[in-house]
Amino acid sequence: MSVQWAAAQLARMKHFFILLPDTADTFVQWERLVMQHQVSGKKAHDAKLVASMKVHGIVTILTFNVEDFARYWGIQVLHPEHVLAELR
Numbered sequence: 090m091s092v093q094w095a096a097a098q099l100a101r102m103k104h105f106f107i108l109l110p111d112t113a114d115t116f117v118q119w120e121r122l123v124m125q126h127q128v129s130g131k132k133a134h135d136a137k138l139v140a141s142m143k144v145h146g147i148v149t150i151l152t153f154n155v156e157d158f159a160r161y162w163g164i165q166v167l168h169p170e171h172v173l174a175e176l177r
Contacts (some may be wrong), residue, residue, distance in 0.1 A: 114144045126160050139164060 119140035122128065128136045135154070139161045142150065149165040150158060151172065158166040 109141065109145050111141065112144060115141050118143050122161065132157060136161075 115137070119133075119137050122136045122140055123133060126136070135157045138150065139158065142148070142164060148163070149167060151167050151169060152158060153168065155166050155168050158164065
């Protein structure tokens with residue numbers, strides 16, 4: 090896919106989502122999660138998502154990487170296949 094195509098898709102998707110701010114509180118929560126769960130490498134990006142979720146009061150995440158989020162308490166992790174199965 091080209092950069093132009095991806096940019097067009099991103100512009101369309103922005104209409105369906107509320108973009109939440111990245112705040113200083115998010116960084117503090119992220120740092121706490123990284124230390125508490127001994128997170129390193131690429132998994133630090135998952136910790137950043139969880140930190141943002143906690144700061145903004147979001148309790149559920151939809152992801153193909155259920156295992157990567159299992160370590161975090163206080164959130165519900167849903168796999169798309171399970172959601173689709175329940176809709177059928």
